[in-house]
Amino acid sequence: MNLxxxxxxxxxxxxxxxxxxxxxxxxxxxxxxxxxxxxxxxxAVNVGNPKHADVLLVTGPVNRRxxxxxxxLYDQMLDPxxxxxxxxxxxxxxxxxxxxxxxxxxxxxIPVDVYVPGCAAKPETIIEGLILGLEKLAKMPSKPxxxxxxxxxxx
Amino acid sequence: MSEGTSVPFGPQHPVLPEPxxxxxxxxxxxxxxxxxxxxxxxxxxxxxxELNDFQQNVFLVERVCGICSSIHALAYCLAVEAVxxxxxxxxxxxxxxxxxxxxxxxxxxxxxGLLAEAFGFESLFMEFxxxxxxxxxxxxxxxxxxxxxxxxxxxxxRRDIDAEQARAIREELPKLRDEARRLVDSLLxxxxxxxxxxxxxxxxxxxxxxxxxxxxxxxxxxVAQDMRMAGYAAYGELEFRPVTFPDGDTYxxxxxxxxxxxxxxxxxxxALDNLPEGDLKVGFKGRPxxxxxxxxxxxxxxxxxxxxxxxxxxxxxxxVRVPTYxxxxxxxxxxxxxxxxxxPVVTLxxxxxxxxxxx
Numbered sequence: 275m276n277l278x279x280x281x282x283x284x285x286x287x288x289x290x291x292x293x294x295x296x297x298x299x300x301x302x303x304x305x306x307x308x309x310x311x312x313x314x315x316x317x318a319v320n321v322g323n324p325k326h327a328d329v330l331l332v333t334g335p336v337n338r339r340x341x342x343x344x345x346x347l348y349d350q351m352l353d354p355x356x357x358x359x360x361x362x363x364x365x366x367x368x369x370x371x372x373x374x375x376x377x378x379x380x381x382x383x384i385p386v387d388v389y390v391p392g393c394a395a396k397p398e399t400i401i402e403g404l405i406l407g408l409e410k411l412a413k414m415p416s417k418p419x420x421x422x423x424x425x426x427x428x429x
Numbered sequence: 430m431s432e433g434t435s436v437p438f439g440p441q442h443p444v445l446p447e448p449x450x451x452x453x454x455x456x457x458x459x460x461x462x463x464x465x466x467x468x469x470x471x472x473x474x475x476x477x478x479e480l481n482d483f484q485q486n487v488f489l490v491e492r493v494c495g496i497c498s499s500i501h502a503l504a505y506c507l508a509v510e511a512v513x514x515x516x517x518x519x520x521x522x523x524x525x526x527x528x529x530x531x532x533x534x535x536x537x538x539x540x541x542g543l544l545a546e547a548f549g550f551e552s553l554f555m556e557f558x559x560x561x562x563x564x565x566x567x568x569x570x571x572x573x574x575x576x577x578x579x580x581x582x583x584x585x586x587r588r589d590i591d592a593e594q595a596r597a598i599r600e601e602l603p604k605l606r607d608e609a610r611r612l613v614d615s616l617l618x619x620x621x622x623x624x625x626x627x628x629x630x631x632x633x634x635x636x637x638x639x640x641x642x643x644x645x646x647x648x649x650x651x652v653a654q655d656m657r658m659a660g661y662a663a664y665g666e667l668e669f670r671p672v673t674f675p676d677g678d679t680y681x682x683x684x685x686x687x688x689x690x691x692x693x694x695x696x697x698x699x700a701l702d703n704l705p706e707g708d709l710k711v712g713f714k715g716r717p718x719x720x721x722x723x724x725x726x727x728x729x730x731x732x733x734x735x736x737x738x739x740x741x742x743x744x745x746x747x748x749v750r751v752p753t754y755x756x757x758x759x760x761x762x763x764x765x766x767x768x769x770x771x772x773p774v775v776t777l778x779x780x781x782x783x784x785x786x787x788x
Contacts, residue, residue: 292470294470294471295470295495295784296493297447298492298496301496302575302576310559310562339468340469372480373477375471376473
């Protein structure tokens with residue numbers, strides 16, 4: 275593990291995007307940042323700029339309107355990056371199976387690394403999902419191999 | 430600049446937990462026009478409500494909005510109960526009040542924290558959310574889940590609050606009241622906070638009524654309108670008066686919500702004191718036939734559910750009118766004329782819930 279990888283593990287910056295969720299998971303992600311759960315002890319900070327972020331937390335089943343925004347955000351994040359689908363509807367569509375405007379999960383649009391279950395996902399589970407994602411991030415090379423194509427959103 | 434500048438505010442913005450876009454036209458630093466671009470959270474829940482069984486719908490409508498979820502379920506259950514001609518048992522009505530008011534406390538504390546963050550008062554945001562965790566613990570203890578608590582069902586409630594849980598709530602809420610009082614005092618009396626909120630985004634009472642604003646947005650303009658006064662569930666037997674503040678600005682709307690936290694604490698304690706013995710739910714046979722309307726007070730204002738049944742297990746139509754939908758016209762009327770730096774604070778002051786609005 276080189277210095278950059280080590281530093282990345284200790285300061286995973288988070289970008290949060292609500293892709294049509296009911297807010298339940300979103301307020302739980304915010305709860306993670308506040309004193310009781312305090313995700314900052316792992317160095318994680320919520321940032322607004324996708325270019326600064328290492329981890330993308332997505333909630334919601336993704337609909338046809340915000341699909342483009344989600345893909346945009348993903349493409350703007352620099353490699354290596356981790357996508358965590360938070361909540362049942364981000365993982366599979368959940369209770370919104372019957373809804374005509376839902377794509378049924380984040381993995382229909384961008385590659386997902388960690389699925390966090392729960393409706394709404396509890397802060398403890400979200401933190402565990404983040405830690406699992408970081409373990410995956412640690413194994414990723416900080417520089418892509420020569421000739422390797424970056425992971426791209428499916429079109 | 431004579432041409433003016435156009436700024437897209439959202440759909441992904443750190444101040445908003447939800448995606449909504451406001452297309453804002455600026456003349457120097459002043460807003461001349463704000464146009465919302467919606468649809469980022471539209472899922473099609475009203476249609477899904479016709480495809481599902483009417484009993485499954487209770488779980489679907491709870492997920493219209495995660496912040497006031499149980500209140501959506503209550504409104505739906507009241508509407509279906511009206512169609513079926515049911516009346517929930519007394520104990521269930523009181524338990525409903527307890528859970529709805531706990532939900533209101535958590536929603537208002539959430540708003541107060543987010544507002545503090547919107548003008549950069551980060552530490553107060555953290556403090557409000559720390560206090561809010563006390564309510565979340567109570568919800569988890571009594572209902573088993575933190576946010577979406579699934580307690581209401583058609584004909585009553587699914588869970589009971591036993592004596593030990595009631596004692597724990599009675600012990601916890603006074604502590605919460607003391608802590609919240611300290612934070613609310615520092616929020617409302619702080620010089621910087623007043624500079625950012627007093628006189629910003631003023632909605633006069635006549636305009637609020639004309640545009641059909643509801644809930645704390647309307648009460649912040651001095652109009653005492655609260656659907657709980659209609660006396661659904663057990664509110665008719667509990668004493669309370671709607672909180673109003675006269676000025677109609679961001680500060681007034683915030684003060685209304687802050688005071689309602691304490692009002693809700695009193696209501697929970699009163700409901701627990703008067704909790705009658707009895708059944709938790711009534712059984713029923715048959716399927717809904719006919720139409721009914723239910724109006725309840727969600728944390729953001731009046732929430733309306735209309736249910737039309739046709740005698741089958743699927744509903745003919747389910748219509749949801751949510752409070753934020755009624756408050757957006759008022760917001761769009763006051764945004765022009767604001768300074769650009771005030772846009773996040775004024776937008777947040779109606780406590781917008783986009784996932785409610787777009788369903």
